[in-house]
Amino acid sequence: MTAMTEGKVKPPFSAHHREGLLQAMSQRKLDTLIIGGGITGAGILLDAATRGLRAGLVEMQDFASGTSSRSTKLVHGGLRYLKGLELGVVAEAGKERAIVYENGPHVTSPEWMLLPLYKGGSFGKLSTSWGLRLYDWLAGVKKAERRAMLNQAEVIDKEPLLKRAGLKGGGYYVEYRTDDARLTIEVLKKAVECGGSAVNYAKAEQLLKDETGRLIGVLVRDRVTDQTYRIEAAKVINASGPWVDELRELDGSKAGKTLRLTKGVHLVFDGARFPLRQACYFDTPDGRMAFAIPREGKTYFGTTDTDYREDPVHPVMTASDRAYLLSAANFIFPELALREEDVESSWAGVRPLLQQEGKAPSEVSRRDEIFVSPSGLISIAGGKLTGYRRMAQAVVDRVIKLLQEEGDVRSFQPCVTKLLPISGGETGGSDRFEAYAAAKTAEGMAHGLSEQAAAKLARRYGSNIDHVYVYRREADRWAHRFCMPTGLALGLIYAIREEMAVRPSDFFVRRTGDLLFQIDYVRKWSRPVMFAMSKELNWDGEQREAYAEELERLLMEAVIPVG
Numbered sequence: 298m299t300a301m302t303e304g305k306v307k308p309p310f311s312a313h314h315r316e317g318l319l320q321a322m323s324q325r326k327l328d329t330l331i332i333g334g335g336i337t338g339a340g341i342l343l344d345a346a347t348r349g350l351r352a353g354l355v356e357m358q359d360f361a362s363g364t365s366s367r368s369t370k371l372v373h374g375g376l377r378y379l380k381g382l383e384l385g386v387v388a389e390a391g392k393e394r395a396i397v398y399e400n401g402p403h404v405t406s407p408e409w410m411l412l413p414l415y416k417g418g419s420f421g422k423l424s425t426s427w428g429l430r431l432y433d434w435l436a437g438v439k440k441a442e443r444r445a446m447l448n449q450a451e452v453i454d455k456e457p458l459l460k461r462a463g464l465k466g467g468g469y470y471v472e473y474r475t476d477d478a479r480l481t482i483e484v485l486k487k488a489v490e491c492g493g494s495a496v497n498y499a500k501a502e503q504l505l506k507d508e509t510g511r512l513i514g515v516l517v518r519d520r521v522t523d524q525t526y527r528i529e530a531a532k533v534i535n536a537s538g539p540w541v542d543e544l545r546e547l548d549g550s551k552a553g554k555t556l557r558l559t560k561g562v563h564l565v566f567d568g569a570r571f572p573l574r575q576a577c578y579f580d581t582p583d584g585r586m587a588f589a590i591p592r593e594g595k596t597y598f599g600t601t602d603t604d605y606r607e608d609p610v611h612p613v614m615t616a617s618d619r620a621y622l623l624s625a626a627n628f629i630f631p632e633l634a635l636r637e638e639d640v641e642s643s644w645a646g647v648r649p650l651l652q653q654e655g656k657a658p659s660e661v662s663r664r665d666e667i668f669v670s671p672s673g674l675i676s677i678a679g680g681k682l683t684g685y686r687r688m689a690q691a692v693v694d695r696v697i698k699l700l701q702e703e704g705d706v707r708s709f710q711p712c713v714t715k716l717l718p719i720s721g722g723e724t725g726g727s728d729r730f731e732a733y734a735a736a737k738t739a740e741g742m743a744h745g746l747s748e749q750a751a752a753k754l755a756r757r758y759g760s761n762i763d764h765v766y767v768y769r770r771e772a773d774r775w776a777h778r779f780c781m782p783t784g785l786a787l788g789l790i791y792a793i794r795e796e797m798a799v800r801p802s803d804f805f806v807r808r809t810g811d812l813l814f815q816i817d818y819v820r821k822w823s824r825p826v827m828f829a830m831s832k833e834l835n836w837d838g839e840q841r842e843a844y845a846e847e848l849e850r851l852l853m854e855a856v857i858p859v860g
Contacts, residue, residue: 310489311794312834318496319519322353323526329696330355330515330530332501332544333537335365336477336682339484339495340689340714341536346493347717348693348710353528354493355517357500359803360485363538363609365682366478366807367646369563369588369600372397372405372683373472384435386664390683391436394473396715397683401483401722402730403759407442408474408590411455411577413629416463418580422446425468432470442471456575458630472576474590477682478807479757482796484685486720486761497797499526504533504548504674512548512672521799531705532696535676539609539649550670556678557652558609562618563599564626565642565813571596571626571633581625589626595641595814598626605647612645615860619643642816642855651679667695675699686714721759730759737762744769750784757788757809765791781825789826793833801827801848812851823848 309318322330329345331338334356345352356362372394398405412429414420420428429444438444445468452467453459485495496519503516505527514529535544539558545551573596577589589598601618619637626635651666665680665688675695680688690712697709724733734755741751744766755762768790775786792798792808804826805812805819812819827848831841 310486310495310797312797312799313794315496315498315797315799316519316522316524318494319499319517319524319526319528322494322496322528325351326514327351327353327528327530328700329353329532329534330528331534331536332515333535333540334358334360334481334485334495334497335363335536335538336361336481336484336685337365337538337677337680337688338534338536339365339481339488340685341534341677341692342493342495343484343488343491343717343719344686344689344693344712344714345696346488346491347713348697349707350693350696350709352488352493353530354485354488354495355499355501355515355528356495356497357520358610359497359799359807360495360797361478361481361807363540364646364648365481365538367561367612367644368477368682369561370475370477370590370592370597371408371472371588372475372480383664387432388435388437389687390681391432391438393687394683395437395439396686397475397480398473399727400714400717401480401719401759402724402727403721403734403756404480404483404719405473405475408472408576410470410472411447411452411575412468412470413452413456413459413577413579414465414467415460415580416465418463419584419586420468420580422466429468429470438471444468444470456573456577458573458632459577460629460631472578474576474592475682476810478810480682480719482808483720483722483759486796487717490720495797497803498799501544504544504672505529506672510672512670512674531700531703533674534692534696535674536692539647541649541676541678545668545670545674545676548670548672548674550668550672550674554666554668554678555652557650558605559648559650560603560605560612560618560645561600561648562614562622562645563597563643564614564619564622564640565595565597565644565816566635566639567641568594568596570639571598571630571635577629579629582628587622587625587629589630593814597814598622609647612647613854614643614645614858616858617860618645619858640856642813643858644813644855649678667692669695669699673699690714718760721761723760733760740766745773746784750782754784754787758791761791761795764795768794775829779825779829781822781829785822785826786829789829790833793830798830799834800844801830802844802851804830805848806851812855816852816855819848820852823852 328350329352331354342354433443447467498520500518501515502518505514517526542556573591668676724730737755738752772786776783792804798804
C-alpha cells in the first residue's frame with residue numbers, strides 16, 4: 298500500500314486503510330454494527346458516534362451505490378404528499394430539508410420550482426394556492442422562500458419551453474437540490490471524524506447468534522481481499538435499503554410488513570438540446586408527476602415509478618422506461634421534439650417502500666418504520682432521503698433504550714446532529730457559502746488551476762477544499778505522469794485517500810457524478826484514471842480487467858437501454 302505523502306498521517310477513511318479498519322472492528326466488541334452504507338446507515342453511524350457509542354458500518358458495495366446515488370437528487374418537502382393528506386410527512390420533510398441545507402450547503406442548495414397548472418390537470422389554481430400556503434406553513438418555510446402564484450404570462454416568462462395549450466398559470470415555490478451520493482459520503486466522513494468506522498465492499502454474509510438465538514454479531518467478507526472477519530456487536534442494525542427483507546429472511550424474522558420495491562429512471566440531456574431555464578414539476582398524461590431540472594449545463598428529467606422484482610444491485614433503464622420519459626417530456630415541452638439519440642446519460646434506482654396493498658407504485662407512502670426481531674436485529678425500512686437524520690435519531694434512541702434495558706449503565710449524549718455541520722459543511726453557514734466558494738476558487742487559481750476547475754473543486758468539497766489542496770504538488774506529478782488535468786488528479790487522490798474510493802466507478806459515479814452529468818468527460822479520462830488507480834492501489838491484472846469492464850458496462854448502460 299502506498300503511504301501518504303507530504304507529511305500527512307494516513308486517514309482512517311482511506312482506500313488504503315480498509316483492511317486495518319475491518320481488523321480493528323473484529324478485535325473489539327462494538328455497541329452497534331450497521332449493515333448498509335446508504336444515507337440511512339450513514340446517518341445512523343453519525344448519530345451513534347456523536348452520542349458516544351462504539352459504532353461500525355459495513356457496506357457490500359460502495360457507499361451510496363444503491364438508492365442513495367440514484368434518486369431525483371432533491372431534498373424536498375414532499376409537496377406530492379399533500380395530495381394524500383400526509384400532513385405529518387410534509388411537515389417533517391419540510392423542516393428536515395432546511396437542516397440538511399444548513400449543515401451542508403456545499404452539497405445542497407435552494408432550487409425554485411415551477412408548478413405549471415393546466416386545464417384538466419391534477420392541480421387547480423385555488424387548491425394549489427392553498428396547498429402551497431399550507432405547505433409553507435407546515436414546513437416552516439422562511440419568508441424569502443414562500444410560494445407565489447403566477448399567471449399564464451409569468452409562467453411562460455419563467456420557462457418558455459412549456460406547453461401553452463391549456464395553461465392557466467402556476468405555482469412557484471422552493472425545493473432543495475442535492476448531490477445525493479456526496480451527501481452520503483460527507484455524512485460518513487463526519488461520522489468517522491467523530492469516532493465511527495466504515496468500510497465499503499464488506500459484505501455481511503452470516504448473522505452470528507448465541508445458544509439462545511440472540512444476535513451477537515456478523516461474519517463479514519472483504520470483497521476486495523476475500524478475507525472474512527467476525528465482528529461482534531451488542532446491537533446489529535439492518536439499514537440495507539432494498540435488501541432489508543433479505544437480511545430479515547437471513548435472520549428468520551421476515552414476517553408482517555415487507556418491502557415493495559419500485560424503480561425510478563431519469564434521463565440526462567445536454568443543455569444545448571434541452572435548454573431548460575427553470576426547474577419544473579408537473580403532471581404527466583397518465584397522472585403521475587415528473588421533474589425537469591437544470592444542472593451544470595445539463596437537464597435531467599424523471600422519474601418513472603414502476604414495481605421492480607429483479608436484482609436491486611443493478612437496476613437499469615429499459616427501452617420502455619426511455620420511451621415513457623421521452624413521451625412525457627415531449628408532452629410538456631412539445632417544441633423540443635426529443636428523440637432517443639438526444640439522451641446523453643441516464644440512471645435507474647430502486648425505492649424500498651413499505652408494502653401497501655391496493656395502491657399504485659406512485660401512491661405508496663414514503664413513511665419509515667423500525668422493526669426489532671426476536672433475535673434482536675433492528676431493521677429500519679421505508680423512508681426518504683430528506684428524513685435521513687430524523688430516522689437515524691429514532692434508530693439510535695431505540696438502540697440506547699435496548700442497551701439500558703439490558704443493564705448498560707453508561708450515560709449517552711443526546712442527539713446533536715440537528716446543529717452539526719457534516720464534513721465539508723463548515724463554511725460559515727448557508728448564507729455565507731457563495732462568498733466562501735468564491736474565496737476558495739481564487740485560492741485554487743493561485744495554485745495554478747483554471748477558474749472553472751477551481752470553482753468546481755471549491756463547490757464540491759466545501760470546507761474540505763484545504764485538505765484537497767494539500768495534494769497539489771503530488772497532483773502536478775500525477776498530471777504529468779498519467780496525462781490528466783491537475784484538477785482531476787487532485788480530486789482523484791483525495792477520493793482514494795480520504796473518501797475510500799476503491800474502483801474507478803466509485804470515483805466517476807459516486808465521488809463526482811461525472812458519469813451521470815459529464816459522460817464525455819468520463820470517456821475521455823477513464824484510461825488515465827484507471828492507470829493511476831491501478832498504480833496507487835497496486836491492482837493485479839485480474840482487478841484491472843474487472844474494474845475496466847465494470848466501467849465500460851456502466852458507460853454503455855447509461856445510454857443503451859436493455860430489453
